[in-house]
Amino acid sequence: MVKWEKIESNKVSLEIEIPSEKVNEAMEKAYYKLRGQFVIPGFRKGKAPRKIIESRYGSEVFNGEALDILAEPAYREAIKETELEPINQPELEPVQLEKDKPLILKVNVEVKPDVQLGEYRGVTIERVKKEITAASVDKYLESLREQHARLVTLEEGTLQEKDLAIIDFKGTIDGEPFNGSEAENYSLQLGSRTFIEGFEEQLVGAVKGEKRDLTVSFPSDYYHEELAGKEAVFHVEIKEIKRPQLPVLDDSFVQEITDDFNNIEDFRADAEKKLNEGLQKQLRVDLENRLIEQVAENCTVDIPASLVEREIDSLLREFEYYLRMQRLSLAQYARMFEGGMAQLREERREEAAKRAKVNLVLDAIVKAEGIEAAEADLNQRISELTERFKMNESLDEAREKFSHDGRLDMIKREIHYRKTMDLLVENANIVEITEEQAAAGEGSAGILE
Structure with a gap:
């Protein structure tokens, strides 16, 4: 049996009751697991009866191990039953734990806060129309010449x-x-x-x-x-x-750097195609980032401090990856500045809060729209990952590995977010503007007047 109540904006208290029969079973399991640790005169090590051990060390001697056996499964079942979404580790406190009596377990835990969704369909957003020019292709080819100088x-x-x-x-x-x-x-x-x-x-x-x-x-x-x-x-x-x-940009140069083309004309055409594909991907990412930021601004939510701290940790890990390429650790970099690590964290707080809010809003839209990661979606994504990382496992083996490592839920969440972003873009009111209009500040307001 589970009761729960909200004690703060995003913190709940659960009272979980576990039947006495399960408590007694857990006590017995605890006894068999721990009895080898007790030395009782007149008995070989590990052979002393439970009653003898309890009379010598106290009736609660097996309580801690019994609680470990019972608490985690009971907590997981309570979360499933209440459909709460915890965002950090719970605080567990046994209120009652005795032989032949139900276990009363009190649990305090932070959960995802309620999100008041604003407008997220039909949001007006600008998209700058860009194309790869001949000059862009020339610049790329020139960079290849410099690389092979x-x-x-x-x-x-x-x-x-x-x-x-x-x-x-x-x-x-x-x-x-x-x-x-x-x-x-x-x-x-x-x-x-x-x-x-x-x-x-x-x-x-x-x-x-x-x-x-x-x-x-x-x-x-x-x-x-x-x-x-x-x-x-x-x-x-x-x-x-x-x-x-610099080498001469001709057929010989093309044949020297690639086996895919024999002449400069075909190589240039392929370069233009790939540059344009890269540009369109970049424009899509930029559009999605600006769109979800605008959607998040339309929503109201109290962002838990713990989520902000978690995002700060993530930003610092990303920064440390960059520092390693400069042969610096994060700790070394922090020592170079007044305020140290605390200052580095504070500088990232605003961005971390934005990220945390965006994730909460995306989760709320996933729930509101009933978006799911179907089996076909999961299998496709797992196949993509096994191919990218050159894993030799079969689909089933890779799926089992991801599940064991706890990454399957991350993949599901990634699919949820991808589908949500596709939904937002498909339903957005996208206003095309030229690069000249964007540079002059003539956005959609000016166009729609």
Whole structure:
């Protein structure tokens, strides 16, 4: 039997009653599991009767293990019966736990708050009409030429942007060297912004064999605090200059970089097609993001602080992934700034609150529209994932693995959200505007007047 009541805006208290028969069964299971831990004079270890152990250690000696046996299944069944949606771990407190009596279990838990849905069908949203131009294709092909450029050593000429300079350097502050200030035969591409501001710029125009003294200042927020805000002089010698030589954009170049095409005309047509596909996907994502934000603004909900904190954790994990590519940990990055980790969390609070609200609104629309993840949807998505991650399991094996790892519910939720976004877009009043209108601020208001 389950009773429940709301005690705060999104917190409920449940009273779960478990029959005495189940309590006695759990007590007996607890006894058999734990009896080997008790040493009773006159009995071999693990062979003392339950009554003897209880008389020596107290009648409640098996209560903790019995509660572990009973509480989790009873809580899950109560949540299913009440159709509540918890958002964090419950607080469990046994009110009554005795032999031959029902277990009375009190549970406090945060649940999803009620969402007052506003308008979500027929929302007016602007979409900027964009297409891949010939100039865009040219820029892409030029980037391919740069990727496949060959470095040619210059015996004459001066250093220019994008040149690779082989240098020796030694840095000093107030005439004294400092850690990491010296290197030989270092490869530096001008324009890469690898060094602090001003270093690379002062090398432009240098010739092979030239020596230059470069004066630069470390930023005030430089991650090595002992260098922050200080002026340094770097003594640099240009050992070698290498310049990228771009390949000719012709059939030979195409055949060198791909086996799929033999001539530049077909390769260019394919590039234009793929660029356009990528652009349309980007435009769709942008439209969906702006649409769900607008829908969320039309809705009212009290966002639980725990959900906001969870989203902050997620944002920081995403940021840490980026930091790892810079060979920094999140903890190291936090130490560079006043306020540390607390400041990093606070800076993301507003975005986290938006994310939390959007997710709550999406869940509410899923429920209102009766959106489900059908078996065919699940199987298709699982097949896509097994192919993407090159899993060797069959569909059934992959599904079992996802279920065991707790990812099947995540996949179902992903399908729910995908169907919901499709519904919102299909029912939106989409107003097409040109890039010129968007740049001039002539949105749908101006068009519809």
